[in-house]
Amino acid sequence: MHQRILIVDFGSQYTQLIARRVREHHVFSEVVPAHRAHQHLGQGLRGIILSGGPASAYADGAPDMDPAVLQAGVPVLGICYGMQWMCEHLGGAVVPGDSGEFGFTEIEVDHSDGLFNGVSAQTVVWMSHGDRVEKLPDGFARLARSSTCPEAAIGDPARNFYGLQFHPEVAHTREGVTLLRNFLHWVCECAGDWKAGDFAQELVRGVADQLGEEGELVLGLSGGVDSSVVGAICQQAVGRRCHAIFVDNGLLRAEERDLVESTFRGHFELDLTVVDAADRFLDRLAGVTDPETKRKIIGHEFIEVFREQAKHYSGARFLGQGTLYPDVIESVAAHGGATAVIKSHHNVGGLPDDLEMELVEPLRMLFKDEVRELGRELGLPEEMVARQPFPGPGLAVRCVGECSRERIRLLREADAIVRTEFELRGEHQGVWQYFAVLTGARSVGVMGDSRTYEEACAVRAVQSSDGMTADWVYPSRDCLQSISSRIINEVRGINRVVLDITSKPPGTIEWE
Numbered sequence: 001m002h003q004r005i006l007i008v009d010f011g012s013q014y015t016q017l018i019a020r021r022v023r024e025h026h027v028f029s030e031v032v033p034a035h036r037a038h039q040h041l042g043q044g045l046r047g048i049i050l051s052g053g054p055a056s057a058y059a060d061g062a063p064d065m066d067p068a069v070l071q072a073g074v075p076v077l078g079i080c081y082g083m084q085w086m087c088e089h090l091g092g093a094v095v096p097g098d099s100g101e102f103g104f105t106e107i108e109v110d111h112s113d114g115l116f117n118g119v120s121a122q123t124v125v126w127m128s129h130g131d132r133v134e135k136l137p138d139g140f141a142r143l144a145r146s147s148t149c150p151e152a153a154i155g156d157p158a159r160n161f162y163g164l165q166f167h168p169e170v171a172h173t174r175e176g177v178t179l180l181r182n183f184l185h186w187v188c189e190c191a192g193d194w195k196a197g198d199f200a201q202e203l204v205r206g207v208a209d210q211l212g213e214e215g216e217l218v219l220g221l222s223g224g225v226d227s228s229v230v231g232a233i234c235q236q237a238v239g240r241r242c243h244a245i246f247v248d249n250g251l252l253r254a255e256e257r258d259l260v261e262s263t264f265r266g267h268f269e270l271d272l273t274v275v276d277a278a279d280r281f282l283d284r285l286a287g288v289t290d291p292e293t294k295r296k297i298i299g300h301e302f303i304e305v306f307r308e309q310a311k312h313y314s315g316a317r318f319l320g321q322g323t324l325y326p327d328v329i330e331s332v333a334a335h336g337g338a339t340a341v342i343k344s345h346h347n348v349g350g351l352p353d354d355l356e357m358e359l360v361e362p363l364r365m366l367f368k369d370e371v372r373e374l375g376r377e378l379g380l381p382e383e384m385v386a387r388q389p390f391p392g393p394g395l396a397v398r399c400v401g402e403c404s405r406e407r408i409r410l411l412r413e414a415d416a417i418v419r420t421e422f423e424l425r426g427e428h429q430g431v432w433q434y435f436a437v438l439t440g441a442r443s444v445g446v447m448g449d450s451r452t453y454e455e456a457c458a459v460r461a462v463q464s465s466d467g468m469t470a471d472w473v474y475p476s477r478d479c480l481q482s483i484s485s486r487i488i489n490e491v492r493g494i495n496r497v498v499l500d501i502t503s504k505p506p507g508t509i510e511w512e
């Protein structure tokens, strides 16, 4: 039995980010919904982390947990809502703040030992809260403050209970890693001996168990890193009982289909079928402009294609997908928690209620960079592991408005130019994604002596480590210059190119 950390989910967008931070410290963790936390105490437990959440701790119906969890005899770290919940239940008080605190905030550290060991006396953290702790429970002392939040960090070292009003798990909190390391290794005394290889084998075993002796699986292979890693896991787990299906939905990037076929037929012993389904997807999308409707249609069509393909394999009761955690968290309330829905990702929000296949999603709780590590661990070629992410609904979520054949063609051509120009200069190195968006705006131009009234295309390039947060990237002037003149000269139907300079949050990476 591993030493383990229990992560209690109160509905935060960042719960799984906490889990991955714990994994980064080579400690095993388990995420559970708040109302079931009390069932997960006992063997191997070294500490508990309470996540944030969108509710107010004092509100009726706010996510709750059996307070007995606090008597498990292990250290507890409450983050944001988690800290406020702890205060409410230990005799403190939480009140609405005069004004919320969102974004970067500087805090001053009052106690530089213990949890804050090695953290600067003044440091920048990421806040996202409306309420604040007004009265500390008995035994607690302030550990850090900000100008608007006196209780930015609190602690009761005798019981090893700590609370942070900010989010140490997000990269914007400069010394968040140090704080979590202190909690895990110093407060909880975790040894940190849990490895990536153990993890890969756990996932392989999980799939083998799920499929049993005879189960067969149909795997949606997109050619991206996620489904490729799922392919590698499933192959190790069940060998030729895994049937990979690549769907050409008419929303692929230039040359994608050829690349996927040659890569997979070259590298894998996978049973691969390519389905030409462009017409059926594009026909269903004709006239549709609402982003969520587009996503649902695409998700639905994917499932129909997989169902049809599954009929070719008598035992195929399972559907494999490369769903990652950011897809889940932005589509549904994970673990029955209270997270707000941001977008329905095609492989999550679009699933029908009557799906007669059981889902196999071994990456459902992981982040992209972890999946890349796992891919390397499983022996996938670097060119596949390092590919930029491409969303399941493909170019549709970058084509604002109708996805007509003509508009998808414009976008595909513009996107190929953006990618080529980045890669030619090596400016794609270290960049998470770089692509073109058809914005749906039209504008007046002049070409030769004639007036034009055509589409505007945006260049979107972002830096990110997991897709949950992202910063926009500023390509070199030379790169932008080539992109702009090539698109305007070579792609008939686009007469304007703009640069998207929006971070996530408040934007999302894709436009829809």
Ligand code: XMP
Binding pocket: 326, 327, 330, 343, 344, 345, 346, 347, 389, 390, 391, 392, 393, 397, 433, 467, 468, 504, 507, 508, 509, 510, 511, 512
């Ligand atoms: P957003 O636009 O939500 O994107 O900030 C975060 C990351 O997820 C990718 N993405 C998707 N991936 N199915 C996927 O497999 C989807 O429906 C989907 N939507 C967005 C996006 O490319 C980015 O890397």
